[in-house]
Amino acid sequence: MGADPHSLVAPYALHALDDEECRAFEQHLAVCERCREELAGLKEAAASLAYGAAGPAPPPELRERILTQARSERANVASLPQRRRSWTAPLAAAAAVAAAVAIGLGVWTATRPASTNAFTSVLAQAGSRVITMGDEGALAVAPDGKAAIALRLPKAPTGKTYEAWVIRDDGIKPAGLFGGGGDASVVELTRRVPRGSVIGVTVEKAGGARQPTQRPFVASGETT
């Protein structure tokens, strides 16, 4: 490539590299934290330029075409034998499905008697993220750290409670008690969740503990 690869961040963000330059820069990107950081910000600025290109509305058929095609692709995937999929599907896809199911759960819970719950109100905030927790749950975190979890757990044994924890390098802090049972537990965490945290759940004596007495039996991925 010759030139300083750092200088290609902006042209890359604008898709102004030819194929060969693009490949070379992506190799550099894989090993250069500084360029990745810079790219994240520049990409956002570049993408916002899309709003500057107003035009006529797309024809209504386009929406239908896209949705029809998407549904037909899903049908193909769904028809693959389940067992075959389970060991060929990449982990990320499995995690995504778990997250989607959990969101579905949270959203669904919210549609029954009341119109909203803690999980969906976090999801309603711009920039909120969903992080999977085990196979059957998810953590929703808003940019301000407000968070809720949706989990499907059996009712906690008599005299016991589930307790959620915010786990960070500098310590573990209690984040709420709940009893489980029913279709799904949606729990608003009593503590804000900063970046780089993991949320775990343990079983504790009724009334809760100040520090976990066991390893969490389910934990989220790290928040970003």
Added chain:
Amino acid sequence: MTALLTTSPPPAASRDLAHLSDESLLSLVAGSDDQALAELYDRFGRVAYGLALRILRDETLAQDAVQEAFLAVWRSADRFLAERAKANTWILTLVHRRAVDLVRREDRRRGEPLESAGEPAAAETVEEEATLGFERRVVLEALAQLSPEQREALELGYYGGLTQSELAERLGLPLGTIKSRMFAGLSRLRELLAEAGLESSYP
């Protein structure tokens, strides 16, 4: 997992997804929820089509680009979950990528006069002005504050689909100059958008 899918039936037709964040919708799309894809299209289809049309200047090709981009969203939304980007950045980046790939394949812009590749983003009718979204107004105002050289580099690159080398050749400038104009222009744009409250830093 199978049992869970069958025992938790989000009633397909009656869910209201309008209150979910873009990022949450993408998580649903990653789980093959076509209603979530429809909701994302309703939010971004118009700006996506406007962008594709500006780059490709052909309705059929613009529709192809938008369709391919939304199907890429459908197929690869799980990859977004690991990224530290806003959903709209991710989606509009896919749209731009598809449109630029198509315009390069079609070779549509070569030999055309320079002006038409980067139309000035001004001169709106009153009616258009009234329906301008907040984002559009902020972006146009920010673009207007860049130096003419920076603006030209961004517009010819982003809306014109030119590579940096093509741009250098067209303008008769060294490649290094193009790169630094693009960098300075994008960095300044980022600051201006942040000041205007359009961009929170990526989550």
